[in-house]
Each structure stands twice: as structure tokens, then as C-alpha cells.
Amino acid sequence: MGRFNKLETLNYIKKAKVVPVFYDASLEVTIEVASACYRGGIKILEFTNRGDLAWEVFKELEKYCKENLPEMVLGAGSISDSTMADMYISMGANFIVGPLTNQNVAISCNRKKIPYMPGCLTPTEISNAEELGCDVVKVFPADSLGGPSFVKSILAPMPWSLIMPTGGVDMDPAGLKEWFDSGVFSVGMGSKLFTKEIMQNKDWALLEKQCKELSKILKDIS
Secondary structure (H helix, E strand, O other), rough: OOOOHHHHHHHHHHHHHHHEOOOOOOOHHHHHHHHHHHHOOOOOEEEEEEOOHHHHHHHHHHHHHHOOOOOEEEEEOOOHHHHHHHHHHOOOOOOEEEEOOOHHHHHHHHOOOOEEEEEOHHHHHHHHHHOOOOOEEEEEHHHHHHOOHHHHHHOOOOOOOOOEEOOOOOHHHHHHHHHOOOOOEEEEEEOOOOOHHHHHHHOOOHHHHHHHHHHHHHHHHH
16 A cells, blocks of 8 residues: 555645656666655656556565655556556555546545546546546646647536646646646646656756756746
């Protein structure tokens, strides 16, 4: 089970306003990335289940975070079935994210009071996910749906919905302000934060600097 309860996790996501999305097959690289985010003030990470034996990396990363990054809220992404969700929850995932909505994943997460943020594309999909007990839904790919204007359109008749767009969200202050002005709960950010330059050069100091800058931008927006 995760080290943080459901309310603690959701409240932190609301406060941080961003969930970094990352995968690498190397435990060493993943630890460096998590540590740089942590030092930069972003104490949450969605580690995606995108490679063979990704769960082994996650398992060791959670052990490292528990020991060295105690405030890090670690979750698992790219989860599309309940078997995988149960596995990651048993290894300490504090939240589960998926590219789609799966009823059995929702049941597994609800049973253990783990936030489940499924991928949705339409008002009907969002509503169906909410009926399954999902507090926050991930709109993905957000940039292909019209961006902030899509969120505004959804929230007009469904103001209770909590939306986290992922895909195409970058660090541009004006762009981020537009997302939050549209009413998003938080944003997911992957390659725009973990740039090719940072990853190729293993420039963890630059990543820490980026996280500090992003934290400041998001704080100023609020």
C-alpha cells in the first residue's frame, strides 16, 4: 500500500498543480530524475508502465523514496488492467493513471482507496469514469482535443469535473495560465519537462532548475 492516503494524494496534486510523467528502464536514471524533481520542489512522480519489467524499477524506486525522499508521492501510469493496478498498488503506488477507463481498475483502486485517474476523451467517457468513483480524470491527448477551450466546454455543463490534461502541456507561462484559467485541476507533463537535452546529458542539475522554475510559474498563476 502507498505511504499516503487518498485525500493526502489528491490534495498534493491540487497544491502542486502538476504531475510529472516519466519512464526509463534504468533504476539509476529514474532515481536521479525523482531526486531532481524532489529537490526542485515537485514531490510527485507518475512512473509509467511502458517497458518490460517496469514494475521492478518501480518497486526499487519506491524503496529508495521511502528511505531518502520521504515526501515523494509516487504513482504508476499507463495502467490498463486490474492485474497491473493491483501489482503496483501492492508495491506502494499512491495513485494509478491510465490511458483509458477500465471498470475493474476502478474497483481495485476504490477497494483500497487509491486515486484512479483514467484517460477520457468525451463528456460521456468523463461522466462514466466519475460514476465509477474517479475523482480526477485525465484528458489525453489534450492537445489533440482543442486544448484549454475543450476543458472550458466540458466544465460549462459539468462544473463538478476535475480534469488533468496530459499531452502537449509545456512550461510556457502563458500556456500554463491558459490551461488553469480554463479550470483544470492539475496538468500532466512529460517530455516538455524531461527534455531530450536533459536526458541525453544526464543533466540532473538542469532538471532541478527546471522544476524550481515550473513550481514558481505555477505558484504565480494561482
